[in-house]
Amino acid sequence: MNTLKYKGFIGSVAFSESDGVFFGKIEGIDGLVNFEGESVSELTDAFHEAVEDYLEFCKDEGIEPHKSYSGSLNVRLTPDIHSRVAMLAKQTGISINAFIRSAVEKQIAAML
Structure with missing residues (x-):
């Protein structure tokens, strides 16, 4: 787009x-x-x-111009990717949620 x-x-x-x-x-x-x-x-x-x-x-x-978001996001992955994320998160010692959050934060930083 x-x-x-x-x-x-x-x-x-x-x-x-x-x-x-x-x-x-x-x-x-x-x-x-x-x-x-x-x-x-x-x-x-x-x-x-x-x-x-x-x-x-x-x-x-007197309103906030940007849309507010809850911070909760449902991400759909293939079963294979989900499995790989789970294994990598476990190896790193963090939750799947923390792993995905970190990956998204890194991607955003790379794009800015």
């Missing part, structure tokens, strides 16, 4: 051939904020404006 980034927000990007426009929405928020443009430049400007408007709305309403 193509995305735009601005002020810590991510916007999804898609193209409607029949309408001849790029469009998207701000991801990771409680609510729906859309934007569109006929060119990449217009789309980017519309995304920035949508984020600014959303931030102003949140400020006026």
Whole structure:
């Protein structure tokens, strides 16, 4: 998926051939904020404006702009991967949950 980034927000990007426009929405928020443009430049400007408007709305309403997450996540693995994770976690002396958390944290750090 193509995305735009601005002020810590991510916007999804898609193209409607029949309408001849790029469009998207701000991801990771409680609510729906859309934007569109006929060119990449217009789309980017519309995304920035949508984020600014959303931030102003949140400020006026006294709400947290980013979506809150519980910290609980259900991950589906193949039985083989699950078995290998369990064995590696046991060898390391940590729980499966701690092993997966560490792996995700390392992946995030590598991508930043």
